[in-house]
Amino acid sequence: MNLSHEWLKAFVPHALSAEQVRDLLTAHVATVEGFERLRADLAPFVVARVIETEKVPDTKLSFNKVDDGSGTLLDVVCGAPNVTAGAVYPFARSGTLMPAGFKIEKKKIRGFTSNGMLCSAAELGLGEDQAGILELTTDAPPGTPLLDVLPLGDVRLVLDVLPNRPDLLSHLGVARELSALTGVPLRGDDAAHAAPAVPVVREAQQASSGGATVRLEDPAGCPQYCGAVIRGITVAPSPSWLRERVEAAGVRSINNVVDVTNAILHGLGQPMHAFDLATLAEQTVVIRRARASEKMKTLDGVERALTPEMTMIADAAKSVAVAGVMGGENSEVTDATRDLFLEVAYFDPKRTRQTRRALGLSTDASYRFERGIDPAGLEYAMRAAIGMILAVAGGRLDGSVMAVGTAPAPRPAVTLRPSRVRAVLGASVSGAQCERYLASVGFAVARKGDAERVENEGGDAALVVTPPSWRHDVTREVDLIEEVARLHGYDKLPDTIEAYRPTTVPDHPLFAASRRVRDALVGAGLAEVRPMPFVKGDDATHWRVTNPLAEDEPHLRVSLLESLARRAEYNLSRMHGDVRLFEVGSAFGGREQGAGRGAGAGGLIEEVRVGILIMGARSPRHFADGAPPMIDAWDAKELAERAASAAFPGAAIALDAAEDPALWSILADGRSVGVVTRVTLDAPVWASAAFGIEITLGAMPLAYVSQPGTSAHAGERPAIAPPASAVRYRPLPTTPAAAFDLALLVPDGLNAAEVERVLRTSGGDMLESLELFDEFRGAGVPDGMRSIAWRLTFRHPERTLRDKEIDGRRSQLLKSLENQLGVKPRTA
Amino acid sequence: MASRRPSRNAGGPTQGFGSPLTLAIALDFTPAVTRRPAPLTVSRIPRMTLDEFKSAAESLRADGPAQIAAAATLEAWTDARNHLVGRTSGRLSELMTALGTLPKDDRREAGQLANAVKQELEALLDARHAELMRQQQRGPAIDRTMPGRAAWRGSVHPVSLVIDEVVEIFRELGFTIALGPEAEHAWYNFGALNFPADHPAMDLHDTLYLDDLVLRTHTSPVQVRTLQQYPPPIRILAPGNVYRADPFDASHAPMFSQVEGLVVDEGITFADLKATLTRFANRFFGETKTRFRPSFFPFTEPSAEMDVRCGVCKGTGCPVCKNSGWVEILGSGMVHPAVLENAGIDSERYTGWAFGMGPARTALARHGIPDIRILYDSDVRFLEQFAR
C-alpha cells in the first residue's frame, strides 16, 4: 500500500515527520518497507546568499556575487527583477539537473561567466509563480540543502499490509491507527469536500432514482450496492491537488472522474466505478451472474470469457463490468461523457477471489474486495465521491443515492479478560489500559458486571468488546490481546528469560542417524550437497507434481541417486572429474503400487535416505606416489559399509552380491537397507567410472498422528527409550599369535566367501583372523583359475602355540579345502 | 561455593610420583669413549718450554672447535676426535707426553691448562656426536618446503552449517529435534494451522500439489504433528525442506530449508518468546540488538517479526538493510489457540510460542554468496570452499 505523508496529514493533522510516521507504523501497525521522497530531484539544490548585485543597463539581467557555502564567492548572472543583496534563494550549482530536464552549465553571458542559477518557484516545479526568484526566509547558512529548509514535496511510505488487515489498504485506515498512536483526532478527509448530505433511498432488491434503476439479482455475490446519477459533468484533466494525490499513491492520473474514483479507493479503501450513463441500456444496472458462454471486453482491452460463477454488473442488455474486478470497455467514461452512473458496492470476498483467479486479473479493486472492505462505509464513500466529482468535474446529482441490499449485521462481541492478557503477554496491562487501547482504534468496549466491583478488582473485570465494521480479523479473545500488545508496543513488553520444564519430545531418530552418517562421510572426504528433488522421471514410477515449475522436471525423485547423477554431470561438464558427493534427503516412492493418476497420493511413501556418488581419483596426487588410482567398486563397498555402520550402530552390516547394474545390496541385521551400484552418466570420455550408494535411514510416515482436533497421547508422557547397548570390552591377548599365508588356486565360479567359510569352519577356535590380501591371474596360475591368498592368524588364549600345532592346522585346512571345494594350494 | 572436586594442590604431597629429575639423569648417556682418560704413550718425546707448551695448548684450543663443527658425518667426527684427543696420535696426547718433559715447577700450571683444553674439546665432541646421532636417526635431510600427502577433505553444506549452529544454540535452551514429512496432508499444512479455506492468506504460500497432498510450504506442520504425538511441556526445533511454487532465480528457490521452533507449556508468555529469541540472536550474531514488529501468520497470535541490528552498517542504514538499520531474521508469535485445539490440546491451560527462519538466507549473507542457485548446483569447486 502506497501512502502519501501529506494525504495522511489531511486525515490526522499530526506534527510528525515522515520518518517518525514510518517508525511508529512499523513498531505498532505494519512494516513500512519503502520510503521515497517524491521530490528527490530537489536534493542537489542548496541555499545561497546574494552578496553583491549589479544591474546590467538596458537588460533585465543582473551580475551577482553569490555565497553558496563553498568558501568562494561565485559569479552568477540572473534574469529576475527581484534580486536583493543580502537575501537568500534556492541555488542550482552548475551541473545540477533541473526538474524541467535540462542541466545548468557554466556559461558566458555578456562577457560575464555564470556559475549556476538562482531559482524561481516555477523552475523548481513548486508552483506557477514566475514573477521572480524564490526568496527564502531562513537562518540556515549558505550551502544547506534546500530540502532541509523547505518541507518540499511529499513522501511516499510503502506499507506491507498483510492479509489480516485489509482495513489498512487506505489512507483512512492508516490514519485511524496514527490517530490512536498520536492522540490527534481523526477528521474527515478534507479532500472529500465535506461530503454533502445527499438523500438515500434504501431498498432490498430494486431502487430507481434520477432516471436510473438498480436491480440486485445476486445478493450472495453482492450483499450491498449503491448507485447515483450525476448529470452534466465535464471530463477534463484533474486539478493538481487531485493529480498529486493519486500519483503519490502510485496511480497514473487519467482524468478528473477516474482520478476521483481512485482517490476514493486509496483514500477511503472503497473501490468504486464510474459508468458513462449514456452507454447503459435503459439506464438500468443489474447485478447478476454472468450468463453461460458470455463474453465481455474489459477496460484493458482483453476479451474475457465469463462463467455463471462470476458476478457481473449489467445493463438491460449486456454485461458492463466484472463485479469488483474491472469495468467493461463498452461503458467506459470518455472525454465525451456528460452523465455518470457511480457505483459503490460491497462484493463478496470469496466470490471476488474466485473470479479474480478464474480470469487471472488482479486489480486494486479486486485486491480490496477479496480481503474485505468496510461494509458500513459505502454511503460515506458515495457521498465523498459525489462531493469530489461535483467539485472537480461540475454537474449535479440527479435524484437520490440508490442503496440496494441488506445492511451488515453488527460484528459479534468478544470477551476480553485482563487476566488472560497477562497470561499471554507476561506483562501487566490493566483492564483500563486495554479499554483505552481498544477504544482508540474503534472498538466499542463495555465492562462486564457492575462498575463498582470492577473498580474494586483493579479494573480486572472482563471487557465486552465489539469490533468496528472494518475489522474482519477480530473474532477471538486472542485477537484482542494482539491489539493490546501492538498498541502497547512489543518493545515495551518484558523479555526476562524464565525457567522451563524439560520437553517430553525425544530427538527424532532420523535426525540423529543423519548426523552420524554425515559426520562419517565428511570424514571420508565427501562433500554434502542439497540439490532439488525434482527430476525428469516417469509417470509410471514417479509422483508427478500437479503444478510443476519446470515441465522437463515435473516429478519427485524415487532415488537420491537421480539428483546426484545430475549434479555429477554438472561437474563433469565443468571439467571436474573428482566428484564425491552425498546427500541426506527424502525420496518419494510408492507410485508403482498406487492406483492411477487422480486417485490421490495416499500411497506415497517418503523415506529419508543417504545417497552417495563417488568417481575420480582415490586420493589427491602426491609427488612421492605418482598418479593415484581411480575409485573402483572396492572403494564403494567399503564406503557403503562405513555409511551403513554409522546409520545403524551396533547392527551387523553385510553386503550381498546383487543383480547388475547393482553391485551389492546392503543388509543391516539381515534387513535390506540399501544398494551399491554402478551409475551411468552422460559423461565425457575422460571421466572415470561412477559408483552410487543409497541407504534408507527410515520412513517418514504420512499418516495422521490422530484425527483432527484430537491428540494421540491423552496427556501421558512417553516412555523414555532405553539407552543404546554399549560396546563390550574383550580382554586383550596375553599370548603371542602365530600366522601363516595360504595362496590357493580357486577355480572361476567359486567365490572367495565360499573358500573363507571352509577356512573358518576348519580353522577351529584358535583362528583369530582371516585376511584376504592378494588376487592374481597369470603366470603359474592355470587358465580358468585365480590365485587368492589369505593370511591366517592363530592364537591360544593361555599359551604359546607350538610350531607343530601350526603345521598340523595348516595340513588340516588344506585337506578340508581339497575335500570340500577341490581347492589346492598354489605351488611356487 | 566450594568446588566438589578437591583442588590439585589442596593437601597431599605435591610430588606424588618419582622425580622427573632422576629420570633425566638415568637417560643421559654420552659416548663412553670420551670419558676414559687417555693413557700416556712414549713414542716420541718432544721437549718444550712452558711457553711453548702453553702456545701449543692454546693453538689446540683455538683450532679444535672449528674442526669439531666441520665434522658432518660420524666418520668425520671420529677422525676429528682422533686428531684432537686421540689416545695415540692426537694432538692432546702429544701435549700430555710433552708435559712430562717440562720442569717440575711448570708441570702443575701446564697440566691444569691441558686438562681445561681437554675438557672443553671433549664437551664439544660429545655435543657434536649427539647431534650427528640425532641426524642419523632422522635419515637423510628432506626438503621441508614440499607438500604433505593430502587426503580428500569432506565438507558440510553451508546451509547445514547454519542449521547446525541454530540447533546447537537451541539445544542449550532445552530444545530437542523433531521432523516431519515433506509430502504432507493439506490439513497439517493449512487447516490445522488455522489458515481459512480459500483466503488471501494462502496467497503467501504458492503451493506445489501432489494430487490430494501438498509439498509442505513451511515446517509448521511439524508443530501440529508433535503436539498430537507428545504432551506438553514441548520445546522442539524442526529443521527441514519446504516447497513453494516460486520460479528458480537468483533469490528464490522452489525448495529451501526452514527451521521451526515450538514451545508449549503452562505459563508460557510473549516475554518468553522475546527473551529466548533475543538470546538466540545474541548467540548467533554476537552481541546485537533485536526489534519485534507486528506481523501476521494464521497460526500465531500475536505475531511478530524479529529483526537484528544490521551487521554491515551497525544501524545507520545501508543498501543491505534497505536503509532501515535492521535485518529481518525470523517470524514468530504466540501459538494461536486454534492450533492447540486442532491438535487436541487444552488452549486455556496451555500457551506457547513458535518461530520459523530460513537458514539459506543467513548462509548467503554470511558467506557473501550472490545467487541462491549456487547452493543447489553442487559445484565441487564451491563445496571445496567449505572443506574441513
Ligand SMILES: [Zn+2]
Ligand atoms: Zn545496514
